[in-house]
Amino acid sequence: MAAVLALCVVLSGCSGEETGGGKVVLQYTWWGNPDRAARTEEAVALFEERHPGVEVQTSFAGYEAYKQKLATQAAGGDAPDVMQLDYRMIDQYASGGVLLDLRGEVRTEDIERGLLATGVVDGKQYAIPQGRGTETVVYDTKAWERSGVPLPREGWTWDQWADAMRELREKTGRPGGTDPGQSEDAFEVWLRGQGKELYTDDRRLGFDADDLAEWWTFTDRLRREGAVSPAEQTTQLDGAVENTPLGRGTAISDFNWDAPSSGYLALVEGGVTLAPMPSAGDGTPGQYFKPSMFMGVGASTPHAKRAAQLVDFLVNDPDAAKILGATRGIPVNETIREDIAPELKDFDKTIADFQASLDGTLNAPPKAPPSGDSALQTTFQRDYDQVSYERMSPREAAENYITEAKAELRS
Numbered sequence: 180m181a182a183v184l185a186l187c188v189v190l191s192g193c194s195g196e197e198t199g200g201g202k203v204v205l206q207y208t209w210w211g212n213p214d215r216a217a218r219t220e221e222a223v224a225l226f227e228e229r230h231p232g233v234e235v236q237t238s239f240a241g242y243e244a245y246k247q248k249l250a251t252q253a254a255g256g257d258a259p260d261v262m263q264l265d266y267r268m269i270d271q272y273a274s275g276g277v278l279l280d281l282r283g284e285v286r287t288e289d290i291e292r293g294l295l296a297t298g299v300v301d302g303k304q305y306a307i308p309q310g311r312g313t314e315t316v317v318y319d320t321k322a323w324e325r326s327g328v329p330l331p332r333e334g335w336t337w338d339q340w341a342d343a344m345r346e347l348r349e350k351t352g353r354p355g356g357t358d359p360g361q362s363e364d365a366f367e368v369w370l371r372g373q374g375k376e377l378y379t380d381d382r383r384l385g386f387d388a389d390d391l392a393e394w395w396t397f398t399d400r401l402r403r404e405g406a407v408s409p410a411e412q413t414t415q416l417d418g419a420v421e422n423t424p425l426g427r428g429t430a431i432s433d434f435n436w437d438a439p440s441s442g443y444l445a446l447v448e449g450g451v452t453l454a455p456m457p458s459a460g461d462g463t464p465g466q467y468f469k470p471s472m473f474m475g476v477g478a479s480t481p482h483a484k485r486a487a488q489l490v491d492f493l494v495n496d497p498d499a500a501k502i503l504g505a506t507r508g509i510p511v512n513e514t515i516r517e518d519i520a521p522e523l524k525d526f527d528k529t530i531a532d533f534q535a536s537l538d539g540t541l542n543a544p545p546k547a548p549p550s551g552d553s554a555l556q557t558t559f560q561r562d563y564d565q566v567s568y569e570r571m572s573p574r575e576a577a578e579n580y581i582t583e584a585k586a587e588l589r590s
Contacts (some may be wrong), residue, residue, distance in 0.1 A: 180266055180537050187430060192413040192589050195292070196588060197269070200233070202233065202234050202296075202483050203232055203233045203234070203485050204233075204234045204235075204236060205234050205235045205260040205261060205482060205485060205486055205489060206232060206238075206259040206260050206261070207223070207235050207236070207238075207259060207260065207261040207262070208237070208238050208239065208242050208245070208248075208249070208259045208260070208261075208262050208487065209237075209239050209263035209264065209472075210239060210240055210241060210244075210245035210246070210263060210509075211239050211506070213264075214506060215230070215239070216237075216239050217238070217500055217509070218503050218504065219237065219506075220237060220274045221501070221502050222492075222493060222499045222502045223235045223489075224504055225498060225499060225502065226488075226489060226492045226493075226499070227355040228374040229492075230370055230485070230488065233262070233485055233488075233489075233529075234589065235489065236515050238539075240533065242265075242357060242449070243267070243418075245263075246268075247267070248263060249268075249394070253272060253275065253277045256394040256479060257479070258272075258277050258447075258477035258478070258479060259294075259421055259477055260476065260477050260482060260485075260486040261474060261476055261477070261486050261489050261490060262474070262475050262476075263309075263472050263473070263474065264306050264473040264474065264475045264577070265472060265473075265553050266297065266469060266470060266472075266547055266548065267456060267547070267548055267553050267556075269297075269298060269300060269305060269306045269473065269475075269547040269555075270382075270548065270550045270552075271440050271518070271550035272475070272546050272550055273300040273301075273303070273306075274300065274301075274307070275307040275550075276478055277477065277478055278306065278475045278476065278477070278478055279305070279475070279476040279477065279478045279480070279486075279487075280304060280305060280306065280331075281304045281305065281306075281307060281475075281476060281487060281490070282304045284476075284483070284490075284491075284493045285307050285309070285487055285490050285494065285495075286483070286488035286491055286494075286495050287304070287516065288305045288513055289447075289512045289513050289514045289515070290307075290308065290494075290511050290513070291311075291468075291511060291513060292307045293468070293543035293544055294468065294470055294511050294544065295307075295308065295511075296543075296544075296546065297469075297470055297544055297545075297546060298470070298473055298547065299546070300547065301412070302326045302409060303462070303554060304501070305475060306473035306474065306475045306547075307473060307474050307490055307507070307510045308470030308472075308473050309470070309471070309472055309473060309474050309493065309494055309496055309507050309508070309509050309510075310312070310470065310471040310472060310507035310508025310509060310510060310511060311435050311468045311469065311470055311471060311509055311510075311511050311534070312436045312438050312469055312470075312471035312508040312509070312530075313435055313436070313437055313456075313466060313467065313468050313469060313533075313534060313537065313541070314364055314365070314368060314434060314435070314437075314466060314469075315339070315357075315426070315434070315435060315436070315437050315440060315453045315454060315455070315456065316331050316432055316433075316434060316453075316457075317432065317433050317434075317435050317440040317443060317451050317452070317453055317454075317457060318331070318356075318366040318425075318431055318451060318452055318454065319425065319431050319432065319447050319449050319450075319451060319453045320431075320447075320449050320450045320451055321448075321449025321450065322351060322353075322449055323388040323431055323432070323452075326346070326347055326351050326431070326439075327350060328343055328346040328347050328350060330454070331343070331345070331454030331455065331570055332340055332454075332455075333455050333540070334455075334458060334461065334462060334537070335455070335457055335458070336457055336458055336462075337372070337397070337457040337458075337459070337460075338459050338460065339457065340457040341397070341406065342429070343355060344356050344406040344407055344432075345401075345404060347406075347408045347431045347432075348404075348405055348406050351431060353411075353429060353430055353431055354405060354406060354407050354408045354424065354429070354431070355406055355407065355423065355426050355430065355431050356406075356408070356424075356425075356430055356431060356432040356433060357407060357408050357412075357413065357416070357424050357430055357432070357433045357434060357532055358398055358401070358407040358408045358410075358412075358413045358567065359398055359400050359434050360394070360395055360398030360399060360402070360413075360563045360566065360567065361413055361414075361416065361559070361560045361564070361567070362553055363377070363555070363556050363559045363560075364434070364436075365434045366391070366394050366559075367465070367545075368395055368456050368465035368466050369465055370385075370386055370394070370459075370465065371389060371422075371463075371464075371466075371467070371542070371545075372457075372458055372459030372463045372464065372465035373390070373459060373463075374463065374464075374512075375390065376545050377545065377548060378483065378545070378546075378548055378549060378551075380546070382549040382563035382588060383585075383588060384581065384584055384585065384588065387553055387581065388574070388577045388578045388581045389435070389577075390571075390573045391576075391577035391580060391581065392573045392578075393575035395563060395566050395573035395577060396574075398563075399566050399573055402567055407430075408424040408429065408430050409567075410564070410567035410568050411426050412427075412429060412430075412527060413486040413564075414537055414564055414567070417440075420433075420439060420440070421442070421446065421448065422441055422443035422582055422587075425443060425446075425447065425451075426442070426443060426446045426447070426528045427446075428446075428447075429499060435457070436471070437453055437468075437508075437530045437533060437534070437560050438471060438505065438507075438508050438530060439529075440453060440526075441526040444526060447515070453530070454531040455536075455537065457543075464570030465570055467541050467542055467543070467544045467545070468534070468537075468541060469544055470508075471507055471508030471513065472508070473497065474490045474493065475490075476490060494510075494511070494512060494550065495512055495515070497515055497518060497524060499521060500512070500518070500519050501513040501522065504519070504523065505527040505530055505531065506524060508530075509530060509531055509534050513584065513588070516531075520535075549588060551584075551587040554587055555583075555584050555587055556571070557578060558580060558583050558584065560579045562576040562577075562579055563576065565579075
């Protein structure tokens with residue numbers, strides 16, 4: 180891939196181009212919904228107005244389609260000039276020679292150090308975080324309040340969460356929440372509370388079969404008790420809120436990231452509330468602020484300076500921030516975040532207030548996971564399916580996962 184990209188730069192024909200009049204044309208792609216697209220187009224138009232010699236051609240798609248198309252483009256040496264990146268894409272594309280090192284090309288002095296470090300691979304800044312988000316317990320406000328079960332609170336533990344799920348089942352007749360056993364994200368929060376990480380700095384597993392068996396034993400017991408969703412519902416999860424037990428009205432709560440939780444508003448008649456994730460028994464939080472997405476520049480672009488200008492504008496310009504709002508999460512630029520906070524409305528304000536309540540209480544985020552993590556997410560869900568359908572014990576499934584994970588990370 181590196182050879183293909185080098186040839187691409189020499190030929191200056193892979194992504195960026197110039198029109199007959201000498202105007203630079205940049206290709207900028209992202210995933211998202213129509214609202215994000217409309218705001219992005221407005222911000223891009225402002226960038227073009229300020230940079231008359233640049234035309235930005237944009238395109239977007241749903242996440243899965245976007246991920247597949249970007250992988251195809253990258254493999255063919257035709258990555259876009261500027262691209263939106265997920266946490267789990269960075270190591271893969273950085274180590275594959277797809278991304279440009281942006282050190283010194285984008286202003287980063289107002290970006291939180293911990294968040295900025297998540298875009299670093301082998302000492303190079305391959306990606307710039309654009310927004311921050313955090314995982315949350317999102318719940319049906321009216322249903323939980325009517326049940327009389329104590330509401331979630333800061334500092335509550337995993338055992339207290341489990342007891343709340345059981346009480347909600349008893350009081351409402353519905354599972355208290357979605358079975359989190361299938362979620363690598365939820366497991367990571369639990370694991371960090373134990374003082375461990377998903378991955379070590381040298382890209383190996385940061386936990387063992389004992390850790391995973393303990394987690395899956397914990398969640399499997401709750402499923403057997405009916406306190407969380409049954410296997411038939413959990414295996415239908417596909418990332419869309421419409422297909423979650425909470426979205427379908429068959430559970431009271433869910434684990435999700437804060438920004439996507441806005442999708443529940445159209446589905447849950449009683450409205451939803453965001454609450455902190457459970458912590459370890461000693462109070463250690465596993466929750467963290469994660470870059471909701473990043474921006475990167477293709478190593479093959481013949482217009483690296485212009486592409487970096489676009490990244491800098493979308494991350495650091497106050498006028499762009501006002502247009503974009505929280506469509507990509509709460510801004511990572513601390514000055515901009517403070518400036519736009521009073522102007523946020525509706526669920527954007529809900530997210531901002533929720534994050535503000537956690538400022539100063541969470542540990543720094545982990546580095547971007549190794550490239551094999553994307554495949555391992557699928558493996559994680561598949562192996563837990565075997566547990567939830569009672570085809571494997573938690574111990575058997577955990578050992579199977581560890582074996583496959585080590586092989587994937589060595590490949």
